[in-house]
Amino acid sequence: MLLESDEYQGGPRRPSDRVFCSELINDGENPYNVRMFKDLEGFLEPGSDEERLAREIDPTRIPQHVAVIMDGNGRWAKSRNLPRLEGHRAGMQSVREIVETSARVGVKVLTLFAFSSENWKRPEREVSTLFRLMVDFLKKEDKVLVKNDFRLRVIGRRDGLPEKARRELDRVETLTRDNQRMVLCIALNYGGRTEIVDAVRSLLADPTVAAIAAADAAMVVDEDAISRRLYTAGLPDPDLLIRTSGEFRVSNFLLWQIAYTEIWITPAFWPEFRKRHFLQAIVDYQKRERRFGDIQPPS
Ligand code: FPP
Numbered sequence: 675m676l677l678e679s680d681e682y683q684g685g686p687r688r689p690s691d692r693v694f695c696s697e698l699i700n701d702g703e704n705p706y707n708v709r710m711f712k713d714l715e716g717f718l719e720p721g722s723d724e725e726r727l728a729r730e731i732d733p734t735r736i737p738q739h740v741a742v743i744m745d746g747n748g749r750w751a752k753s754r755n756l757p758r759l760e761g762h763r764a765g766m767q768s769v770r771e772i773v774e775t776s777a778r779v780g781v782k783v784l785t786l787f788a789f790s791s792e793n794w795k796r797p798e799r800e801v802s803t804l805f806r807l808m809v810d811f812l813k814k815e816d817k818v819l820v821k822n823d824f825r826l827r828v829i830g831r832r833d834g835l836p837e838k839a840r841r842e843l844d845r846v847e848t849l850t851r852d853n854q855r856m857v858l859c860i861a862l863n864y865g866g867r868t869e870i871v872d873a874v875r876s877l878l879a880d881p882t883v884a885a886i887a888a889a890d891a892a893m894v895v896d897e898d899a900i901s902r903r904l905y906t907a908g909l910p911d912p913d914l915l916i917r918t919s920g921e922f923r924v925s926n927f928l929l930w931q932i933a934y935t936e937i938w939i940t941p942a943f944w945p946e947f948r949k950r951h952f953l954q955a956i957v958d959y960q961k962r963e964r965r966f967g968d969i970q971p972p973s
Pocket of ligand 1: 745748762765766787808944
């Protein structure tokens with residue numbers, strides 16, 4: 675189960691804790707560096723590909739926010755002559771593994787695209803299974819989220835979610851609201867265009883905007899004003915977007931926020947996605963040069 679065996683106690687690690695990949699740590703005073711290696715210790719099999727990949731990671735340049743389009747559950751099931759629902763069930767194991775890997779590597783926000791505003795078109799049984807898997811996950815893992823200092827945040831239109839799911843999400847969001855280590859952000863009934871529409875509506879409904887003349891009101895509409903009204907308000911934009919199952923689409927996910935996000939695509943179906951894929955994505959991300967429209971990276 676998620677991080678059960680290794681609760682992070684908070685505070686900087688002592689230099690003597692540097693037992694994993696210690697030769698790679700060149701900034702002995704930076705507790706963040708020390709922590710990444712310590713947190714991966716025992717989690718990666720010695721001598722494995724995963725461990726080799728972890729050694730390639732520069733712990734000072736971990737993407738703060740990783741977003742994931744979890745795709746291919748249905749195709750994974752079909753390739754094994756299983757019902758689609760089995761693909762979703764198997765996908766939950768990948769969810770657990772990637773939440774844990776993200777936290778151990780030092781990612782601060784992990785956003786998972788679990789259910790889009792277009793997914794209601796699917797058969798009713800598939801929709802109800804997806805919500806049941808999510809509710810089961812929260813019921814089973816809530817203590818683990820608390821113990822490991824994870825905060826749950828849900829983005830998307832809440833109205834329209836099944837009542838039981840909404841209650842459970844509210845409960846776990848409240849339970850974890852003061853947690854600091856990592857935000858686990860789940861996109862549910864989420865659509866990127868809807869999010870922008872909702873942000874603009876909220877801006878127009880803002881009494882300070884409504885009270886001023888239309889010509890002046892235009893002046894208060896800027897990128898910052900919209901960002902502050904997105905479902906993701908307060909979170910950094912994703913640095914890295916991972917998509918599984920080899921599709922080259924963004925599928926209405928975080929349209930505003932991914933303006934300068936690095937995109938990494940793997941042919942692996944979501945139920946096959948494991949820590950080695952995640953670590954590879956980070957290694958590849960660190961090889962990219964991010965210039966944000968400039969001719970060189972920001973200093
Ligand atoms: C894409 O596969 C997967 C989804 C639409 C749902 C993924 C959701 C879960 C695994 C549950 C999430 C729960 C939590 C707690 C995050 P697909 O069905 O689109 O596959 P296909 O493209 O091969 O048909």
